[in-house]
Amino acid sequence: MASQYLDRKSRPLVAVTGMGVVTSLGRGKEENWLGLASGSSGIRPITRFPTDGFKTTIAGTIETPETQPYSAYELASEIAEDAITEALQQARLEIGRPFAGPLYIATPPSEFEWPLLSDLYRHGSSIQSGSAYERMLAAARTGQFEAYARHLEFASIASRLQERFATIGEPISICTACASGATAIQMGVEAIRRGETQMALCAATDATVHPEGLVRFSLLSALSTKNDPPSKASKPFSRNRDGFVIAEGAGALVLESLASAQARGAQILGLVTGCGEKADDYHRTRSKPDGTAIIGAIRGAMEDAGLDTVDYVNAHGTSTPENDKMEYFSLRAVLGESLERTPVSSNKSMIGHTLIAAGAVEAVFSLLTLATGVLPPTINYDEPDPELPLDVVAHKARPARVNSILSNSFGFGGQNACLVFSSLKEAMS
Amino acid sequence: MKPRDVWITGVGLLSSLGEGNAIHERQMGAGGAPIRLDETSYAPYPVHPLGDVDFSLQIPKKSDQRQMELWQRIGVYASGLALADSGLAHDPDLLGKTNLVVAAGSGERDTAVDAKILESVGSAGETELLAKEVLPTALRPTLFLAQLSNLLAGNISIVHNVTASSRTFMGEEMAGFSAIENAYRRIAAGQGDVFLVGGALNAAREDLLLGYELGKNLWPHPYLPVWSRKVDGGGFIPGSAGAFLVLESREHAEARSRKPYARIRDVLTDCCQRRPGDATRTFETLFSKLNVSEGPLAVMSGASGVEPVTSEELGFLQGLEDKGHQVAIRAHGTRLGHSVEAHFPAGVGLAALALASGQFFAPSDENWVESPLEGELSRVLVTGAGHWRGEGLALLERVE
Known part of the structure; x- marks a missing residue:
């Protein structure tokens, strides 16, 4: 391969040629970028289910007429399809024609949802006595609920997308929790660098704002409880930050x-010029106090890209006390004094935390930042945390x-998982 | 760049056959009926449960054990066996550069809490309300993390200090194919030197049975071998298992004086839409890309018993006879049940053990699908067929 197509380590350079995104700010890059660049918030009171008794009653949900009644599987699939369609169109690849590469898709866990359990239990009780699960199994044996099997198959979102977009080979479903979206992109970069494929479709989706999801994150004390006004709840890097806001979204990239x-x-x-990852062995929800894992991931991405400094950081910035502190210290450890001159923002101040999708959604926003030369703000940065002296792009x-x-x-x-994106000019220098 | 040799240098197995490589080799070598089969606890569904396991042997801290559901303990235990087997355990430098690839499904639900909620109310609306009132007090805050697929990997990192990279693949059996394939390709291309890869399943769970029975995937009759279930419509018998492997570049293994069980020649996967004949054709296409020379061919089949895909796989395998291969088929699902995400890693692990010993396993099926291997054992074709989606093949070779 001609050298202008190779990076400093003689690997194929990986370009992004199409992007798509859906968040609580809207459908598509245009609506999203308008919202982001103007500092709008997509966080609203939850109307999908009654929230009486919940400490947290707000979220960045996506409501569509097509997916009523709500099902996490249906909504996650639909917004992934939307994001991928937009990405393929931008890449000038015809929808329905075979896509010349594999699909890497980050998806939330496939789980029983309460309306389904309730249906099964009711039906099962009319034909079988015994424990709740014996009754539900009896209902399942009738075959009348077979359509729901897809909701429980982890392969189902990936298979649906594979069929729709005719990607090559086994579609790969990924979960690295809130790093999943970035991992999906990393998988695509690696496949292209290995020379296995010229193209990869990398996407991530999450639509799990349901009662049980809210309960779980509440129990971890991870969610903001500052419900009023909803737009002010997510406040990354602020002294009074009190948790993240759960949100839905999907992002997709065509890598080539x-x-x-x-x-x-x-x-x-x-271009995606750097990928870094490092697993933590400290705790299930907290990172190692010395930050070695996060530092390792950031350093890995920077080294992979062959860079010592960057022009901008699209932070994970969840707005939890723990994350933002660890992220600051880790950035400082890797970027050193240059961090003082590096603007930082967290998209999550406006769209909340899209969990599994976050890495891909924020990749799209990073690339739009690169293309437009506009750094989206971190809204709600009213009380800067003095212990995290960052150049936060505040308010505007x-x-x-x-x-x-x-x-x-x-x-x-x-x-x-951390990613480095570069302009063509930078990558070729 | 020429692809690097990929060796299997560690195997960790825990299943209804028992624990460790010696027991699996002995039991698979002896053939015959399953060792542990429970046909009553979940009737009409038989399952293959584990025997007694002292989890503290691999998970010393009680506090760690308490934070895990059984599927995670099984996986952390089996991964510990694989790390010890390959000489990586307790070596911080090596563990810090060991990459983790896990095939995982759903975590375990607290079925007692589910039952409590469902028994108390009838309508869907009320269910949600109760979910809100009951779950917050009934769920232990950290234990619900056992419901996240990636937390098996998280626990392996915490207990065994494997920290280079960590990726969890989902998609039932496909997760297992992807995991092995991804680790293999990254090593072959120089994107990593040493990997811990595998999966785990706890079969003795009502919530798991319910999920698979919704799609009518289970075998709801008294035990029969995998190849004999077609008469009654087919189905799989879940089997608890943890199966982890250490894959390593030949250079890396030689530098630390490790001998391999086997070499992985290639791993190929696909996912057809399963119209009639699709799966057979997909296997045939994948097989043609493996460039397998004629002659005796041992096959470790991951057939689940679910129809029609089990018959389609058998059609492909028996068709190899016409192409000059004398196939000797063994379905490990007949002996230890179907372990979904862990099933392909288990097949690769068993094949590696057989290649290292030079002895293939005994047939264990009454339908004459499984016949003795003619000639020497020099290679094993490992197959995987997802009960719903996914086809995978791995070719393993003996290292002289």
Whole structure:
């Protein structure tokens, strides 16, 4: 391969040629970027189910007429399809024609939802006595509930997308908790670098704002309880931050070797030049106090990209006391004094934490930042945390010359993944 | 760049056959009926449960054990066996550069809490209300993390200090194919030197049975071998299992003087839409890409017993006879049950043990599908067929 298509380590350069996104701010890049650049919030009171008695009553939900009644499986699938469709269109790849590469899709766990359990129990009780599960199994044996099997198969979202977009080979479903979206992109980069494929479709989706989901994160004391007004709840890097806001979303990228992209005249939206990951062995929900895992992931991404500094950081910035503190210290450890001159923002101040999807959604926003030279703000940065002296892009978007961006994703369970995006100019230098 | 040799240097197995490599080799070598089969606890569904396991042997801290549901303990235990077997355990430098790839499904629900909620109310609306009132007091805050797929990997990192990278793949049997394939490809391409890869299943769970019975995937009759279930419509018998492997580049293994069980020649996967004949054709296409020379071919089949895919896989395997291969088929599902995400890793692990010993396992089926291997054992084709989606093949070779 000609050297202009290879990175400093003689690996194929990986370009992004298509992007799609759905969040509580809207459908598609245009609506989302308008909202982000103007500092709008997508966080609202939850109307999907009654929230009386919950400490947290707000979220960044996505409501669509097509997915009523709500089902996590249906909604997650639908918004993933929307994001991928938008990405393929931008990449000028025809929907329905075979996609010339694999699919890497980060999905939430496939789980029983209460309406289904309730149906099964009611039906089972009319034909079988015994324990609740004996009754539900009796209902399942009738075969009348077979349509629900897809809701419980972990392969179902991936298979549905594989069929719809005709990707090559086994679609890969990924979960590294809140780092999943970044991991999906990393998998695509690695496959292109291995020379296995010229293209990869990388996406992530999450639509799990349901009562049990809310209960779980509440029990971990991870959610903000500042419900009123909803738009002020997510306040990354602020002294009074009190947790994240759960949210839904999907993001998709078409990755392509730079050689292939330029050969077919595709628009280059940016490059993925660095991937880093490091697992934590300290605790199931807390990172090692010395930050070694997060530092390792950031350092890995920077080294992979061959960079010492970046122009901007798209922070994980969840707005939990723990995350934002660890993220600051880790950034400081890797970027050193240059961090003082590096603007940082957290998209989660406006869209909340899209969990499994976050890494992919924020990758799209990072690439839009790269393309437009506009740094989206961190809203609600009214009381800066003096212990986290960062150049937070507060309240309003800021114009800037950006050629390299670090995007962080850290997950429960200790899985951390960081990505570096570069402009074509930067990558070729 | 020429792909690097990928060796299997560690195997960790825990199943209804018992614990450890010696027992699995002996039991698979002897053939015959399953060792542990429970046909009453979940009737009409038989399951293969584990025997007694002292989890503290691999998970010393009680506080760690308390934070895990059984599927996680099984996986952490089996991964500990694999790390010890390959000489990685307790070596901080090596563990810090060991990459983790886990095939995982759903975590375990607290079925008693579910029952309490469902028995108290009838309508869906009320259910939600109760879910809100009951769950917050009934769920232990950290234990619900046992419901996240990636927390098996998280627990392996915490207990065994495997920390280079960590990825969890989902998608039932496909997760197992993807996990082995991804680790293999990353090593072959120089994207990593040493990997811990595998999966775990706790079969003795009503919530797991319910999930699979919704799609009518279970075998609801008295035990029969995998190849004999077609007459009654097929189905799988879940089997509890943890199966982890250490995969390593040859250079890395030689530098630390480790001998391999076997070499992985290739791993190929696909996912067809399962129209009639699709699965057979997919296996045939994948097999043709493996460039397997004619002659005796041992097959470790991951057939589940679910129809029609089990018959489609058998059609592919028996068709190999016409292409000059004398196949000797063994379905490990007949002996230890179907372990879904862990099933392909288990097949690869068993094949590796057989190759290292030079002896293939005994047939254990009354339908004459499984016949003795003619000639020497020099390679094993490992198959995987998802009960709903996914096809995988791995070719393992003996290292002289």
